[in-house]
Amino acid sequence: MAPAPISAIKVGHIDDVQELRNGKSSHIPARFIRDTTERPAFDKPIFCSDTIPLIDLSKLAKGSSVELHKLMKACQEWGFFQIVNHGIDVELGERIERVAMEFFMLPLEEKQKYPMIPGTVQGYGQAFIFSEDQKLDWCNMFALGVIPDCIRSPKLWPSKPSDFSETVETYSTQVRELCKNLLKHIATTLALKENVFEEMFGVAVQAVRMNYYPACPRPDLVLGLSPHSDGSALTVLQQGKGSSVGLQILKDGKWISVQPIPNALVINIGDTIEVLTNGRYKSVEHRAVTHKEKDRLSIVTFYAPSYDIELGPMQEFVDEKNPCKYRTYNHGEYSKHYVTNKLQGKKRLEFAKIVN
Ligand SMILES: O=C(O)CCC(=O)C(=O)O
């Protein structure tokens, strides 16, 4: 049966979490309350690991083999790491946080001029909601396609604050360079030609998502963002200064909090790199939790191949011991599949899995 058009899907009433928060009531609407198995376990001590690898990009740039080895281990064993000396201007990092917060603090009517466009995950609101019985995230998102032009919706770029668009453009230009740079180093860790990904990806797709998690009176009952892996090749995540700890990654069956490090960025491997490397480097499931008193902001950039690219495991990673785990598919089709299915762990990658 053909899938129902997104516009025909009934999502029911979606409360705006900032409005709920401003109402100061401690009542949590039922649609936000998770099943017991999904709730964050605040009663057990959260395993706050400082072992999530920290990579110094300036050392990689100087050709440090020790740092390259650390990067290889980070990609292979974690799929998540933090980077310092990454080349993004500190002042620009502060500016993007400021404009994002100024946008989220606008009156609801103003933000609703840029409503989330179903099936594209662009605009303001809750994304990935496809049915009335689906749980909601304690989060407001504002997402924009940046590159190429065909994914930009100029109507969604807000006029307030006045320097919002210019800041997103400048920030995105610098993050794009960072992604290209990181992919070169990642290719080197895989004994591939350093430009292999850039040549393969064509004009890479880049999108930015700002996630705002207001403080929640019952962080033990809700999730800021449902568990998922990213569909990108790489994701660059900036945790807002002064934000609460919120990002958690699933490692060996345990949720581990990622401690923000001043001026560091969090990098994670997305589904695309998992497929290309036939699972050598894996995309990792992650989620966000909320905090009772503190709000939290994250600025997330997704960097992925052009939509017209056909993707599948590279031959370098397929042999008798490592049979091909994923089929070849069109990246545009995968992206469409990704944005039209709910966040549910790594389920969306089943799209590409070869089932024996
Ligand atoms: O806010 C966070 O830390 C997680 C955001 C995230 O995973 C996403 O936007 O894909």
Ligand SMILES: [Fe+2]
């Ligand atoms: Fe994510």
